[in-house]
Amino acid sequence: MSVIDCDYLPTEKVKIPAELALLIIRKARAMAAAFEEQALDQLTKDARRALSQGAEPRRVIKGMRL
Known part of the structure; x- marks a missing residue:
């Protein structure tokens, strides 16, 4: 059985x-905002x-790849 012909993948689309x-x-959106805030805090702290x-x-700048 090839990967394309596998019968274990769902064929029905769920709306x-x-x-x-x-x-x-x-x-x-909330998760992305929280991640952005954490990244900004960490980059600022490192700098x-x-x-x-x-x-x-x-x-x-070079070390942080900015």
Whole structure:
């Protein structure tokens, strides 16, 4: 049996109700915002640490791939 002919994959499409789709979108947006905030905090913390240890700003930029 080839990968394409496998019988264990669902063939029916499941329709997601609009209310559920909206809740999923809202949750994903909230999760993305939280992740963005954490990433911003971590990058800022790392940059401040490097600068306080005497690193040149250009080196920090290169090291952080900005």
